[in-house]
Amino acid sequence: MSAFKIEPILRSLHAKFGPMVTLRIGTRPAIFIADRTLAHEALIHGGAVFADRPPAVATRKILSSNQHNISSSFYGPTWRLLRRNLTAEILHLSRVKSYTHARNWVLQILQNRFESQAKAGRPIYGTINFMVAEMGWDPEVWEDPMAFKPERFLNSGGETFDITGSREIKMMPFGAGRRICPAYGLAILHLEYFVANLIWRFEWKAVDGDDVDLTEKEEFTVVMKNPLQAQICPRLK
Template sequence: MEDWLLITVSIILSTTLIYLLSLLTKKKPKLPPGPPSFPIIGNLFWLRMSLFDLEPMLRRLRSKYGPILTIRVGSRPSIFISDRDLAHKVLVNHGAAFADRPPALESSRILSSNQHNINTAPYGPLWRLLRRNLTSEVLHPSRVRSYGGARKWVLGVLVEDLKDQARARGDGVCVAVESFRYAMFCLLALMCFGEGLGEGVIRDIEKAQRELLLFIRKLNVFAFMPRLTKLFYKKRWEKFMEMRQRQEEVLLPRIRARKEQKMVMKMPRSDANGVFTYVDSLLEITLPEEGGRGLNEGEMVSLCSEFLNAGTDTTSTALQWIMANVVKYQRVQEKILEEVRSVVGGEAEEVNEEDLHRMPYVKAVVLEGLRRHPPGHFVLPHAVSEEVCIEGHVIPKNATVNFTVAEMGWDEKVWEEPMEFKPERFLSGGEVAGAVDITGSREIKMMPFGVGRRICPGLGLALLHLEYFVANLVREFEWKAVEDEEIDLSEKVEFTVVMKNPLKAKIVQRAH
């Protein structure tokens, strides 16, 4: 009896020890691989760089560590994903867990009024409210159609600006980028504040916005020990605060004027001309999570600034890249012109929104431009709200996740000769191929607007504006390369990834 008891106890103890040993030796999921880093030295080094500076390095690291890797940037691990299938699993299959934003740095909190704008707001009620307001009140298709008159007016401003440049030089040559940017800004300003701003006011707003936008990259140093770095870089911080104050000085009078106009007209949903603006929608917002209060003036400045920036630089950058390829590849221009003339004829004053629905080649040119030259090579960083295991790697709670947009659009497994500009790749039987889902809901082949819950809400508006201006610019002018000068598609980074040498072209007005 004692022998059996001893055997039984031995078996139980052995089984328990084996089980405990297996728990100790069992491999737990680890962070995605990455280069070694030092907690302080490494962090200080990365703070001197932007995500765009990291891009060439990430390409080298991918060959060593694979399509998902970890780099220590700041106090949190930063995960970089360059594989489209992994990106789909993260942004679509686990969308809710990856829909948050990292805590804002002090400079970002000032610009966003403590994360009270769409881009920086944490995933939750405030973000849903602000995004829903934008998509339903301003970006709804019926509302977008109501801005048709503004689009036509801005097109006229752009055409005259290009003509003036060509005449002033005497050789028909223009440098288009500033004209493109100003035209896009005018259009967004009209949608934001309404008509009657005047060129001087628009120029003042544009200057304040542009200067602050380009200065943001210099604020990285304040991410590490801000109290100390604000002493070391005192003048830089003071300049930043002056720029923010200037931004408020030029935007607040427009917001207040719109508010007074609505009060005089007893709070109508549009002005005397029937125009409903983004500011009008902001004046109607109440925040249930904050006692039902309305937006304060600082928050409205931040939201208006976000609206102007999001629709100006990205769209004007994309337009410049597309038109550069139109000049470089004359066959593309000829096909656009042929399609435009077949739809609107030679007498129409413009190609309007309804006409664009019958222009698949123009749409294909725009999509190819966004694939080959996405204005942003990264989306805004995502934050993880709960630990998730992806492909055997753990993505810890509060980690920051970034996605290499450009790399996904250049994937040789998806796109034949990905670095070539071939709009025909988007066509099937003369129509835009339905298999290319730019939203990435089914699969990701390109993601210039992001994917998932944080996808850019202005996707439809951006596509409309690009198609509208590409079609009308080719209808109005013949675009040629300057004699003895090739179109240079080299890149440089500003707020977006722009042409290193801005597009310079000779334009000749077409006979209608």
């Protein structure tokens, strides 16, 4: 059974048995944690214990160069070396700045594509993946969690939202703890850069009668079953 199909089953198991459920999948027990405080306890306080990865099955060993890539390697010297190399050589702020040229180039490609699509008057199909984990939906943390309210991340104290969850986990789209996505800064920079520019340059309108439908579909990653359709119009003549 794929991880995706098991999700509704897990949701009902959590509702019945509480935020921690253990299932035997294959030969190993698999523990599922649905509570953000337990996740914080495991990933931040017990960080070193839970930063390891299990031995891979034969097919995964081939795909992961026998677990010699950063995401599947054991928590040890190989992982530390790969992580340090990636963080210092690729993801360091000074390197990220040096990709400005590539970012502008990609933005230009997107802009050209959208301009010709806008001219043709066709709706465009966009695919957005939402990391919709149970923790990000907690109504005790988020007022009206399913509502689109980007202003919820702005607070009057001028403090920015801590996406790393180091003090407390309120959502964890990049994971948390020692194996947290090392590229979350780059990912957020790129998301902000492209979204801001594309909204600045184009007016986006929903196609009549089409609402945002968050039903999911499993592909290589989880994608929208019914992709957004938008009518776009260049703002600057």
